[in-house]
Amino acid sequence: MTTPSLIWANSGDSHVLEPQDLFFERMPRALAERMPRSVKDPDGRWETLHIDGNSWRRRLPTRPLTDETGLSQQDKAPGAWDPELRLKDLDGEGIWAELIFPSISMWTSSLTDPELLRTGVSVINDWALEFQQRSPRFVCTAHLPLLSVEDTVAEIRRTHEMGFRAAFFPVEPPPSLPKFNHDVWEPVWDVLEETGMVMAVHIGTEAHDAGVINGQYHRGPGGAVLNYFETSFGGQRITAQMITSGALERHPGLRVMVSEGGATWGPFLADRMDEGYRQHWSAVRPKLAKLPSEYLFTQVYASFQHDGSAVAAMSAMGWRNVCWGSDYPHIEGTFGHTQSTLRGLFANADPAVRERITVGAFAELFPHVPPVPVA
Amino acid sequence: MTTPSLIWANSGDSHVLEPQDLFFERMPRALAERMPRSVKDPDGRWETLHIDGNSWRRRLPTRPLTDETGLSQQDKAPGAWDPELRLKDLDGEGIWAELIFPSISMWTSSLTDPELLRTGVSVINDWALEFQQRSPRFVCTAHLPLLSVEDTVAEIRRTHEMGFRAAFFPVEPPPSLPKFNHDVWEPVWDVLEETGMVMAVHIGTEAHDAGVINGQYHRGPGGAVLNYFETSFGGQRITAQMITSGALERHPGLRVMVSEGGATWGPFLADRMDEGYRQHWSAVRPKLAKLPSEYLFTQVYASFQHDGSAVAAMSAMGWRNVCWGSDYPHIEGTFGHTQSTLRGLFANADPAVRERITVGAFAELFPHVPPVPVA
Numbered sequence: 001m002t003t004p005s006l007i008w009a010n011s012g013d014s015h016v017l018e019p020q021d022l023f024f025e026r027m028p029r030a031l032a033e034r035m036p037r038s039v040k041d042p043d044g045r046w047e048t049l050h051i052d053g054n055s056w057r058r059r060l061p062t063r064p065l066t067d068e069t070g071l072s073q074q075d076k077a078p079g080a081w082d083p084e085l086r087l088k089d090l091d092g093e094g095i096w097a098e099l100i101f102p103s104i105s106m107w108t109s110s111l112t113d114p115e116l117l118r119t120g121v122s123v124i125n126d127w128a129l130e131f132q133q134r135s136p137r138f139v140c141t142a143h144l145p146l147l148s149v150e151d152t153v154a155e156i157r158r159t160h161e162m163g164f165r166a167a168f169f170p171v172e173p174p175p176s177l178p179k180f181n182h183d184v185w186e187p188v189w190d191v192l193e194e195t196g197m198v199m200a201v202h203i204g205t206e207a208h209d210a211g212v213i214n215g216q217y218h219r220g221p222g223g224a225v226l227n228y229f230e231t232s233f234g235g236q237r238i239t240a241q242m243i244t245s246g247a248l249e250r251h252p253g254l255r256v257m258v259s260e261g262g263a264t265w266g267p268f269l270a271d272r273m274d275e276g277y278r279q280h281w282s283a284v285r286p287k288l289a290k291l292p293s294e295y296l297f298t299q300v301y302a303s304f305q306h307d308g309s310a311v312a313a314m315s316a317m318g319w320r321n322v323c324w325g326s327d328y329p330h331i332e333g334t335f336g337h338t339q340s341t342l343r344g345l346f347a348n349a350d351p352a353v354r355e356r357i358t359v360g361a362f363a364e365l366f367p368h369v370p371p372v373p374v375a
Numbered sequence: 376m377t378t379p380s381l382i383w384a385n386s387g388d389s390h391v392l393e394p395q396d397l398f399f400e401r402m403p404r405a406l407a408e409r410m411p412r413s414v415k416d417p418d419g420r421w422e423t424l425h426i427d428g429n430s431w432r433r434r435l436p437t438r439p440l441t442d443e444t445g446l447s448q449q450d451k452a453p454g455a456w457d458p459e460l461r462l463k464d465l466d467g468e469g470i471w472a473e474l475i476f477p478s479i480s481m482w483t484s485s486l487t488d489p490e491l492l493r494t495g496v497s498v499i500n501d502w503a504l505e506f507q508q509r510s511p512r513f514v515c516t517a518h519l520p521l522l523s524v525e526d527t528v529a530e531i532r533r534t535h536e537m538g539f540r541a542a543f544f545p546v547e548p549p550p551s552l553p554k555f556n557h558d559v560w561e562p563v564w565d566v567l568e569e570t571g572m573v574m575a576v577h578i579g580t581e582a583h584d585a586g587v588i589n590g591q592y593h594r595g596p597g598g599a600v601l602n603y604f605e606t607s608f609g610g611q612r613i614t615a616q617m618i619t620s621g622a623l624e625r626h627p628g629l630r631v632m633v634s635e636g637g638a639t640w641g642p643f644l645a646d647r648m649d650e651g652y653r654q655h656w657s658a659v660r661p662k663l664a665k666l667p668s669e670y671l672f673t674q675v676y677a678s679f680q681h682d683g684s685a686v687a688a689m690s691a692m693g694w695r696n697v698c699w700g701s702d703y704p705h706i707e708g709t710f711g712h713t714q715s716t717l718r719g720l721f722a723n724a725d726p727a728v729r730e731r732i733t734v735g736a737f738a739e740l741f742p743h744v745p746p747v748p749v750a
Contacts, residue, residue: 063657064657065655065657065658066656066657067653067654067655067656067657068652068653068654068656070656070657178595179593179595181593181595181596181597181598181601182595182596183596218554218616220553220554220556220557220620221556221557221558221619221620221621221660221661222556222615222616222618222619222620222621222660222661223556223619223660224619224651224655224658224659224660225615225619225648225651225652225655225659225667226556226612226615226619227651228647228650228651228654228655229612229615229644229647229648229651230612232647233608236604237601237604237605240597240600240601240604241593241597241601243597244596244598244600245595245596245597246597262643262646262647264639264642264643264692265640267639267684267687268637268639268640268643268682268684269604270684271637271639271679271681271683271684271685272603272604272607272637272682273600273603273604274681275603275680275681275682275707276599276600276602276603276604276707277600278442278443279442279443279707279708280440280442280599280600280603280706280707281441281442281445282438282439282440282441282442282445283440283599284599284600285596285598285599286596286597292600304646305650306646306649306650306653307643307646307647307650308646309642309643309645309646309692310646312642312687312691312692315691316687316690316692317639317684317691331654331655332650332651332654332655
């Protein structure tokens with residue numbers, strides 16, 4: 001028996017956990033106290049969220065979520081917080097470079113003061129840059145002060161100059177602003193295209209009240225899986241908005257990455273947009289130079305973890321921008337079984353398809369990243 | 376030059392327009408007046424909906440919706456109301472048998488009186504049976520009085536005995552009742568399985584206020600196409616509910632058809648449910664005997680009109696239950712270009728894939744329908 005050689009893969013979807021005291025260490029105390037902060041009750045059953053002078057009480061799960069092997073997120077990824085341990089985790093799994101999303105940002109949609117958000121975001125990004133600099137394999141996403149278009153444009157410029165190559169976008173803007181298909185966002189698309197920064201969308205990031213656990217759309221039998229599926233819709237909506245509004249047509253250099261939402265939705269959305277575009281023609285505004293599908297197939301990328309159909313979304317449906325992602329260190333990801341997942345996914349795939357999904361599509365977005373080791 | 380031979384296809388998605396005076400002809404006047412009724416202003420710019428003593432004013436579109444060839448629905452399908460003209464339309468297009476949905480039912484989600492709904496539904500179904508009896512190619516769906524589980528069970532039994540082989544389900548029940556993943560619906564799944572009636576779901580049938588045009592979720596640039604895409608989510612949600620709640624596991628003879636929402640979402644949903652099921656294992660209730668994908672691939676069917684990727688959803692992703700549908704007489708459908716659509720879809724497809732999608736999957740659901748003519 002020989003040990004099968006490692007399949008190296010870049011990850012289009014990874015996460016870093018910021019230190020809990022980040023804001024208190026790097027902001028004036030009066031401002032830090034207004035940033036999102038969670039305080040758990042001594043018995044661990046409730047937490048209190050403090051955000052800009054408001055508080056929300058949330059009941060915590062009575063036991064940690066575990067996967068089918070009985071492992072929780074805490075068990076799975078010892079290097080979630082530490083860059084050195086992280087690289088050891090990645091080497092063990094065969095994960096090479098990573099597009100890394102912030103964690104703390106899931107709360108910032110509850111901030112309503114643009115100045116506070118701008119200051120907090122710059123602190124997150126300064127810290128993320130330090131993390132990124134620990135390895136050329138880390139591609140951190142810049143967090144953005146989306147309460148102001150002007151601030152967003154400025155932070156994209158600032159972070160690009162600092163060395164960021166991607167900016168994190170939630171699937172929808174703060175509730176006080178128009179959705180991403182509206183023209184108010186045009187300066188943001190301009191600066192993304194000008195700098196070459198990738199628009200890195202992560203699913204499950206709908207704006208929501210801080211007191212509500214995000215993503216609990218369905219209740220009753222099957223609820224856990226129903227909610228899991230529902231989160232993918234937001235990534236599809238923002239993709240459709242960027243295409244049908246003409247934003248991608250006006251910015252042919254702008255590239256969108258949709259992380260964690262799977263990939264097979266891409267050809268489906270492409271066909272469905274084309275059908276609506278042609279059959280509801282008289283109601284379509286703006287008209288586009290090409291069919292909606294053509295923008296999706298060229299300027300949109302997506303990452304999946306386990307989906308067998310995602311390989312066929314490239315090989316049989318022609319979407320070359322399918323990327324694999326580990327979702328490290330989250331429980332929805334592949335930590336602990338990355339190699340068996342990759343072997344299963346590509347057992348019958350053309351080597352060129354495997355190369356494109358594990359390495360090539362990611363490298364096209366981030367050509368500065370060193371190539372994967374020769375296996 | 377030779378004329379290419381006709382590709383005959385069954386349609387998993389067609390519609391009939393009930394006569395406007397149906398309720399007044401067949402119900403006591405006092406009841407008929409409470410059924411949904413639209414009265415257009417003389418200038419044609421507004422309509423008033425009358426439903427059970429309430430009225431809603433709705434602005435009508437200033438010009439009819441047209442497709443990219445400039446044709447509106449009125450131009451496209453002269454046989455929409457008349458069974459004889461309809462058969463001529465179908466013969467011209469190469470459409471053989473049809474699964475036919477009611478039109479009037481789109482309003483009945485605004486009814487709140489179970490007795491009124493029960494009576495109205497029986498009138499619709501009595502009329503639909505007469506329509507169905509005009510040709511063995513017509514497979515009409517029974518409309519259901521969903522305000523009461525008991526009434527629904529009784530109407531499924533009654534219509535099955537009358538000769539119906541499918542029952543129409545909106546993507547969600549009336550707002551006063553739990554969603555379809557809840558156990559209150561179990562007697563309905565029981566009787567569907569017992570009778571062999573196909574659960575025929577049509578997208579775009581969310582319960583909504585009568586005064587609101589259903590399906591206007593997005594506004595601004597790209598809105599028409601965004602709303603078109605959004606309507607497909609309801610069909611995916613009900614499919615996931617039927618699987619993750621265990622309804623399809625408990626009723627292996629129950630088959631679900633999801634019409635007009637495309638088909639490539641099937642393998643995507645299958646993979647995504649499996650991922651959630653395995654990775655969020657500790658939160659999953661009920662546990663199922665098989666992975667969610669296995670129920671979808673065996674007991675769920677779906678119809679699409681134009682989507683090229685739907686053919687690959689069968690040939691490359693293994694979902695054998697992909698059906699084509701004409702959506703006759705609606706503008707989202709293929710009337711006027713059915714043969715060129717079918718030729719394009721199957722130009723490079725294996726003949727067995729083409730046979731399954733155009734004929735076989737439909738025939739599996741409705742084996743009583745006579746076979747398509749030899750082309």
